[in-house]
Amino acid sequence: MSKIVKRVEELVKPILEKYGFDLVDIEFKKEGKSYFLRVYIDKPGGITIDDCQLVSEELSNKLDIVDPIPFSYYLEVSSPGVDRPLVNEKDFIRNKGRLVDVFLKQPFMKTTKLTGELVEKREDSLIIMVDGESVSIPVENIKKVKLAIKF
Template identity: 55%
Template sequence: MSKIEQLTRDLVMPILEKNNFELVDVEYKKEGSHWYLRVYIDKEGGITLDDCQLVSEYLSDRLDEVDPIEHSYILEVSSPGIDRPLKTPRDFEKHIGAEVEVSLYAPVDKKKKFEGELLEFTGDKVCILYNGARKEFDMKNVSLVKPVIKF
């Protein structure tokens, strides 16, 4: 995590705690010729546009006071979406029993993607029910875990 991302986390927490919002993630990265500072938030029942605006205005004012970024950037505050990757222990906890897709950096049994019911997450390992059997993956080999959305 970069210093900018950590500072942003620290600056945004008071408004999130006051409104019972959850901080899902903070990203600071360059895409093309632009720098983006993205803050993903959530709450029970989902985030609204008004929630994003509230947090964006608050955070923008705090960032202006501290002025930690020397160049121009675009601040985005948004909901992570229903198919957001699982990143925090809380994300995994909320999805126990749900269908997930596990993507790997290196193949296991000649495959890099496995879909199954999320059984367990320990921080170091993620376990799913795959084809009727328990399959365990070391998080060092996992590039992404996301919910499977079926319509």
């Protein structure tokens, strides 16, 4: 985790705790000529635009004071969206029983993407149900896990 992302996490966590929001992810990246600091937040029932604005204003004030980024950037605070990635333990617990897409680094069961019902996230593996069968995927082979979108 970059120093900037780690510092932003330290600054935003007390704000989120105050409102009962969860931190989903923080990204700091250059796109074209501009830098973007993106903070993704969530809460049971979902995040509203007003929630994002509240966190954005408070975080912006803290960032102005601490000034951990020595150049200009755009701050964006938003919901992770419907196909949000599952990142931390809370994400996996909250979404147990939901359909997930698991993207793999190396082929597993002859594929690099599995879709199934989230059963459990263990320290060394992720358990999902695929076509009624329990599948254990080694954590070191997982690139990303996202909620699946059903059409």
